[in-house]
Amino acid sequence: MSNSIIKVENLHKSYKMGNNALHVLKGIDLDIKAGEMVSIMGSSGSGKSTLLNILGILDTYDRGNYYLDNIKIEKMNETKAARFRNKYIGFVFQSFNLISFKNAMENVALPLYYKNISRKKRNQMAMEMLDRMGLKEWANHLPAELSGGQKQRIAIARALISNPKVILADEPTGALDTQTSYEVMNILQEVNKMGITVIIVTHENDIAHRTQRIIRLRDGIIGENITNGDFQPITDNEIFTNN
């Protein structure tokens, strides 16, 4: 219990759609230990992003419990949520979500700006992080001048800069070719080796295969929870149903 970084009990979430409610998560139980690297799989629309957003305190849940680093996460105001996100969580998105008019270094430094760290200090820290990503010479380039792989590495650097305990990555390789995908996965594995918990949403088997554990969502509950090694690739048929 004490070393679980994320613990979810009987989590429910539904979206109101006019008069109807779309029940997306119907009782999720999840326990992720600190330092684990986990992938979440499931067909399109199965609620992977919804779950990840709740874990990242970007969204609220209706019922159940959620403990982040043993702190119960409940409805909270935005200022407090922002502080939690800044302290515990780093996000990596499929579409990178870099700020277009800021160069690589400034993008990486941005979370530190929200922590009121001086410009000089945060740029220096951002440069170190870029160096570790092998992107030092791209520091002054704008996102538009970078390749997809480079952009994602910058996004990872930005996620790492504030020393989070958890990296939440929603289909981080979804927009990348296989070669680049593997490079990004290498980096995420490196990150994990540093002791940071990594949770990756993906529907690519080979990506999932590189994590220690695979959680498969099905019909709003956890359908399978496979520790790596026992992993069975899903059939071709199923792959087609994943957008």
Place this chain on the structure above:
Amino acid sequence: MFDRDRWQEILNAIKQNKFRSILTAFGVFWAIFMLVVMTGAGNALTNGITHGFKDFATNSAFLWANRTTVPYEGYDRGRWWSLTNADMEAIREQIPEIDVLSPRLQGWNLREGQNVVRGERAAAFNVMGDYPQYREIDPCTMPYGRYINNEDIELKRKVCIIGEKVYEIMFDEGEDPVGQYLRINGVYFMVVGVFKSNNPNINIGSNKKETIYLPFTTMQQTFNYGDQVHFFGFTAKPGVNVQSIVDRIKPIIKKHHKIAPEDDQAIGGFNVQSELQTMEYTFLGINILIWVVGIGTLIAGAVGVSNIMLVIVRERTKEIGIQRAIGARPALIIGQILTESVFLTTVAGFLGLAMGTLVLHLTDMALEAARAQAPPDEQSFFMNPEIGLPMAVASIIILVIVGLFAGLIPALKAVRIKPIEALRHE
């Protein structure tokens, strides 16, 4: 507020909406420009009009005799009558609230042909009889010599003081007129001074520049006016209402001259205090109008800024979502939008202020140039268009407030953006 990241955001947002930003900023620019120019013009009007009598005793009034309009005690209506020395004494005695009382003679009948002669020179001028006290009602400077004094009055000296125009025509330029003689309607008077009124725009009875003032008593005797007083001016002691004194003077005069108490037109008058008050209300009205129009335009400008900020917020929805996801607090987002809005309005408004001031300055220069060429007698009703520093400071403060208000709705809208919603549409 002054860190580089925030300014980077602001400049970028403006850069991305260059045309729209400039267009909306123009609204604020125009509002301030109009406000400045209109206020300047209003001030110029006030300056131009009040300049002509800025030194005139504002707590004063003038009264004179008119034909009666009501039959009374056996007299028909339409009777001519005259104010007299005795009236003046009675008034002075009975109304201690009067500060200065200055009876005057107006020599209408004297200005005929060329009534003033000096050697070869001859011209027609007005002649008036005055007490030294008149200078306290209508202050003047003396380019030469002195004003009429009490000894002149007591000794009925044959002296005179002359207006600028009289000096100009009867004397050579730069010539000292003091001690020289003028023949006025056949009688020689020694010039003791040249006066230059501080209030050239107020002329009661005659154009002062073309007038010769004689000691009142001298004039009464020399030109056979008996004990007549043609009209008189007075000032009220501080804190006393001029009209209340007028209302007390009239019955005294009416009783002396057997004028019906209800005859309102038998005594003519001009109350400087109440006329000025009317004028002040007019100026106040003009100012209020200017501000109403100016503020209205400014509000329209603010709505424009608010609109462009809404557009900017909408276009940056995703960006704001990202910032929120990586830890930006709502206060920071609000601060950003507000700074941006205040920046837009203040810069635009400041340009308006600068431009308006420039236009006023150029107008002022043009007016000065025009005045230099115009004949010196011409009255100008438009002078020194300018706005004061307080007005400039006030408008900057108003701009900041307007900017804050304009940014308020967009800022609240920006914090209501949920990060997930912002990030979802990909």
